[in-house]
Amino acid sequence: LALLLAATILGVRLFTVLPSSSRQPRRRRSPDDKCPTALFLGSGGHTTELLLLLRSLDPQRYVSRSYYISSGDDFSRAKAIAFEQEWAGEKASAYTIVALPRARAVHQSWLSTPLSTILCFVACARRLVLPHLSRSRDPSIPAPPELILMNGPGTCVPLVAAVYVNRILSLPSPRLIYVESFARVKSLSLTARILRPFVDDFVVQW
Secondary structure, three states, rough: OOHHHHHHHHHEEEEEEEOOOOOOOOOOOOOOOOOOOOEEEOHHHHHHHHHHOOOOOOOOOOOOEEEEEOOOOOHHHHHHHHHHHHHHHHOOOOOOOEOOOOOOOOOOOOOOHHHHHHHHHHHHHHOOOOHHOOOOOOOOOEEEEEEEEEOOOHHHHHHHHHHHHHHHHOOOOOEEEEEEEOOOOOOOOHHHHHHHHOOOOEEEOO
């Protein structure tokens, strides 16, 4: 009975923090406000598309950039470094590259996927939840991002789940923007279908 009650309370709380249910007005930023930003680079075309999107933003406003990549994704790491050197140049703010465990590797068995997804979620929570819990004791701990941009890989699911831990606990949480891959012409990807109710802005390019 206690477990059922806890699940009910959690479900109600989750419903109240969904973008479709929340009625909190969006805070308007001044043109000079800085916005710590994170991007999830999903390798290959996903990485290329998201970096093209980032190119249209102001590097002096979207600062303290964190590039989340999957572990072993040397392609995205190299692309992020080259992009920062070319795009931001001498005006670049500090940026970091964070490797996260893969939620599911290519051709990975579905039987082992729950475990790898949990490990990925724990790594995401360490980046997005624990800093808010620790900053009250140590203000020198860097604040998590205020904006997360993503565009498709499955690792985005535990990343969003970690953000929702913050929202359920009424901790500060980043705004979530999901941009569906340009390659999805006729239908949404599985990740997009899962995350659509949970992100703050959902963009389809066709």
